[in-house]
Amino acid sequence: MAEVAEQEEKVKVPKEPLFSKKNRKLITDPLTDNNPITIQVLGICSALAITAQLKASIVMAVSVLFVLGVGNVVISLMRNIIPSKIRIIVQLIVVASLVIIVDLVLKAFAYELSKELSVFIGLIITNCIIMGRFEAFALGNGPWKSFLDGIGNAAGYGLILVIVGFFRELLGSGTLLGIPVLGDPIEKTGLYAFGYENNGFMLLSPMALIVVGLIIWVQRSRNKALIED
Amino acid sequence: MWGKVAKDALLHGRIYIMEHVELFFKSIFIDNMVFATFLGMCSYLAVSKKVSTAIGLGAAVIFVLAVTVPMNWLLDQYVLREGALAWLGPEYASYDLSFLSFILFIATIATMVQLVEIVVEKFSPSLYNSLGIFLPLIAVNCAILGGSLFMQSRDIPSLGLAFNYGISSGIGWFLAILAIAAIREKIRYSSVPAPLRGLGITFILTGLMAIGFMSFGGMLTGGDDGAKEEPAKEQVEHLKQLDKNKKEKEVVEQKTALNQ
Numbered sequence: 001m002a003e004v005a006e007q008e009e010k011v012k013v014p015k016e017p018l019f020s021k022k023n024r025k026l027i028t029d030p031l032t033d034n035n036p037i038t039i040q041v042l043g044i045c046s047a048l049a050i051t052a053q054l055k056a057s058i059v060m061a062v063s064v065l066f067v068l069g070v071g072n073v074v075i076s077l078m079r080n081i082i083p084s085k086i087r088i089i090v091q092l093i094v095v096a097s098l099v100i101i102v103d104l105v106l107k108a109f110a111y112e113l114s115k116e117l118s119v120f121i122g123l124i125i126t127n128c129i130i131m132g133r134f135e136a137f138a139l140g141n142g143p144w145k146s147f148l149d150g151i152g153n154a155a156g157y158g159l160i161l162v163i164v165g166f167f168r169e170l171l172g173s174g175t176l177l178g179i180p181v182l183g184d185p186i187e188k189t190g191l192y193a194f195g196y197e198n199n200g201f202m203l204l205s206p207m208a209l210i211v212v213g214l215i216i217w218v219q220r221s222r223n224k225a226l227i228e229d
Numbered sequence: 230m231w232g233k234v235a236k237d238a239l240l241h242g243r244i245y246i247m248e249h250v251e252l253f254f255k256s257i258f259i260d261n262m263v264f265a266t267f268l269g270m271c272s273y274l275a276v277s278k279k280v281s282t283a284i285g286l287g288a289a290v291i292f293v294l295a296v297t298v299p300m301n302w303l304l305d306q307y308v309l310r311e312g313a314l315a316w317l318g319p320e321y322a323s324y325d326l327s328f329l330s331f332i333l334f335i336a337t338i339a340t341m342v343q344l345v346e347i348v349v350e351k352f353s354p355s356l357y358n359s360l361g362i363f364l365p366l367i368a369v370n371c372a373i374l375g376g377s378l379f380m381q382s383r384d385i386p387s388l389g390l391a392f393n394y395g396i397s398s399g400i401g402w403f404l405a406i407l408a409i410a411a412i413r414e415k416i417r418y419s420s421v422p423a424p425l426r427g428l429g430i431t432f433i434l435t436g437l438m439a440i441g442f443m444s445f446g447g448m449l450t451g452g453d454d455g456a457k458e459e460p461a462k463e464q465v466e467h468l469k470q471l472d473k474n475k476k477e478k479e480v481v482e483q484k485t486a487l488n489q
Contacts, residue, residue, distance in 0.1 A: 122331050128371075204440075207436065209436035213429050220429065227423050
């Protein structure tokens with residue numbers, strides 16, 4: 001996810017400050033100091049439930065990237081014609097339509113994976129990160145800024161998802177994206193030759209919470225300003 | 230003959246009740262929304278700083294789940310499923326609108342939440358004052374949509390069971406937020422490492438609680454098969470008798486063992 005942000009930063013247009021310092025900050029901030037998961041506490045549900053495998057985490061991250069990027073632009077374009085009383089329903093309809101697209105695409109091209117993700121694709125609709133960004137940003141800013149904000153936040157979300165998925169799959173089943181990287185546990189090759197065992201506990205759902213807790217610990221000990229009192 | 234009918238009715242009643250009891254405990258403890266599927270984590274983490282607010286939100290979640298899950302069950306059964314539109318006429322029997330379920334479910338939830346808010350405000354201002362601020366929050370709580378989506382994917386067979394499922398998963402969520410709020414109130418007095426304070430320790434605590442809740446997993450493993458076999462009454466009596474005999478035997482054996 002970080003690469004996407006970097007690539008977009010490189011394409012600089014000289015006359016119009018499309019990627020002015022302020023706009024760049026929209027993308028980079030959510031990656032670290034304003035991360036949606038570890039700081040804003042948004043979008044936790046899906047982050048925890050589907051991270052037992054790296055592949056599922058990546059698919060989820062990309063889906064959210066799509067939904068949040070496009071959704072933010074749509075809401076931002078409509079921001080002046082949405083009556084504020086029914087804005088939540090309008091927002092939900094926009095997200096739901098986008099999520100249906102994601103769901104149908106996944107069902108068509110990656111059926112196994114969509115079975116594995118089961119209801120959690122549908123739950124992108126109520127992923128608080130999406131409603132949170134609509135409410136906090138897209139309703140008050142132009143389409144381009146909203147797009148950057150959406151991409152940045154989805155990237156920050158995806159970053160945590162990929163980190164959690166990476167450790168859970170590596171330590172839990174000794175594979176990455178389904179490819180064994182630590183050797184064969186049955187033939188006792190690689191690390192397993194030295195008596196290493198997979199920690200099956202990492203695959204259970206409570207470990208996702210604990211891993212995220214540890215990420216928060218690491219992040220806040222590196223940046224003391226984030227510590228709560 | 231009437232005796233047999235009564236017997237059948239009793240047996241069915243028993244199975245019916247057992248089905249409900251089973252689903253009830255299963256949704257509260259085994260498939261607990263927070264600890265098993267991580268639904269509604271956002272508000273779980275955000276609103277669990279004080280027990281009193283946690284109770285308010287938990288009650289609102291139970292309430293909304295109990296209303297929306299049966300509503301969405303009806304919607305799923307009579308509009309969305311493949312062949313669900315057959316009641317309109319034979320030419321509609323082949324329609325499959327299930328791809329619309331996300332949008333219709335969330336629309337139902339959002340409108341129901343608004344409706345509930347209006348009704349509660351009109352008829353019970355005191356309840357409105359305690360739940361009021363939480364109701365709009367709830368429209369976007371993943372636990373609510375998750376309840377409906379799980380209801381759909383688990384093929385809950387009847388309206389009564391759907392209602393039961395809504396209420397009991399709401400209770401499960403309520404218990405979880407109540408527990409973590411109480412722990413967070415207490416943990417303020419402990420010396421948690423500074424970077425872990427607040428969010429970090431809450432995550433880890435929830436993880437530990439989830440490990441605890443995993444132990445409920447074995448609670449119903451025997452019950453699942455039992456409900457399907459529909460044990461005849463005579464057999465049950467017979468089994469009871471056997472059990473009794475067995476117990477008596479064991480008691481006798483224990484006594485003899487003690488004597489020796």
